[in-house]
Amino acid sequence: MRFRHLETLRSEYAAKQDLVAERLAEFRRVGSLGDERLFEEMCFCILAVQSKARTADAAVRDLSKAGLLWSGRAPRLAAFLRHRTRFHNHKAAYIVGARERFFPEGGPCLSESLQEQRDPKVARAWLVGEVDGLGWKEGSHFLRNVGRGDGLAILDRHILRNLVRHGVIPAMPDSLTGPRYHAIEERMNRFSSTVQIPMAALDLLFWSRETGEIFK
Numbered sequence: 318m319r320f321r322h323l324e325t326l327r328s329e330y331a332a333k334q335d336l337v338a339e340r341l342a343e344f345r346r347v348g349s350l351g352d353e354r355l356f357e358e359m360c361f362c363i364l365a366v367q368s369k370a371r372t373a374d375a376a377v378r379d380l381s382k383a384g385l386l387w388s389g390r391a392p393r394l395a396a397f398l399r400h401r402t403r404f405h406n407h408k409a410a411y412i413v414g415a416r417e418r419f420f421p422e423g424g425p426c427l428s429e430s431l432q433e434q435r436d437p438k439v440a441r442a443w444l445v446g447e448v449d450g451l452g453w454k455e456g457s458h459f460l461r462n463v464g465r466g467d468g469l470a471i472l473d474r475h476i477l478r479n480l481v482r483h484g485v486i487p488a489m490p491d492s493l494t495g496p497r498y499h500a501i502e503e504r505m506n507r508f509s510s511t512v513q514i515p516m517a518a519l520d521l522l523f524w525s526r527e528t529g530e531i532f533k
Contacts, residue, residue, distance in 0.1 A: 321484040323512050330514050330522055336531050337518045344517075344533070345464030352425035353387075355463055356416065359427075360386065361533075362459040363411050363450045368402045370532055376401040380412075387416070411450030418447060437469050453498045461517055462533050470502040471520050475527035480505060 330337070347354060357377055364373035376398060380386040385394050394409035402408060419427040434440035441456040451459065454473060460466035470476065472493060480486045485508045486501055493501075509516045525531045 318484055318487070320508055320511055322482065326483065326512055326514070326522070329526075330518070333522060333525065333531065334518075337521045340521060340531050340533070341464075341517055344462050347462065348464035352419065352427045355427050355431070356419060356425075357381065357386070358462050359415055359448070359451075359459050360412050362455045362462065363408055363415070364398070364402050365458070366408070366450070366455060367404070370528075373402060374533075386412070387420075389413075408450065411448070415448050415450070431463075431465065437465055437467055440465060441469060453493070453495060461520065466517060468506060468516055470498075470505045470516060472498060472501060472505075476505075476520060476523050477501075479523040479526065480508070483508065 347358060360380070361373050361377045364376050377386065379401070380389070380394065380397060383389075383397065385397055389397070391406075391409045391413045394412060395406045398405035398409055419425060419430070430443075431440060434443050437460055440460055441453065444451050444456040444459065445453060448456075454471055457466055457469040457471045460469060461471060474489075477486070477489050480501070481489060485504050490497060490501070505519070506516060509519050512519075514522065521531050
């Protein structure tokens with residue numbers, strides 16, 4: 318399959334490269350912070366599933382201010398999230414489960430656990446197995462947002478549409494099983510190498526096309 322519109326993409330990247338680099342540097346700074354900040358980013362990725370990123374980000378901040386992110390039980394979290402995100406009951410349970418997993422009585426262990434998984438793909442597979450609510454896409458999203466997602470694809474509808482546009486995949490997939498996700502990710506990696514734009518930067522560039530901003 319031949320890739321399409323490469324020069325257009327390179328031109329767009331040249332115009333936004335500084336903003337993209339600034340955002341990626343911010344992700345790396347987040348990754349150097351403590352377990353509480355890492356957990357907030359994990360909660361953002363859980364809440365962002367089939368919801369707007371800005372809304373999910375605001376919901377995490379609101380939960381933290383209300384004291385629910387750190388101590389609220391699932392029913393209270395769900396009630397708080399009811400008008401803020403889709404699937405609020407499931408997501409509330411996922412947040413509580415992740416909190417119990419990474420903030421046990423002996424102290425937080427999220428940053429230490431991540432350090433043990435140095436390869437991004439190994440870290441993602443570990444997260445998918447450890448955290449309910451984090452699939453391949455959400456695990457990739459979290460690792461990218463803490464500066465540890467080199468080579469990982471965040472295959473949401475925005476990215477997939479652009480992969481079709483550039484001839485990386487022939488059409489939007491009906492579903493994303495694990496093997497299909499990894500196959501598309503590998504194609505995106507080859508495209509990234511061809512166009513000479515890093516994967517994380519390519520994701521932000523595609524996302525900004527669809528949303529009008531470089532966010533996360």
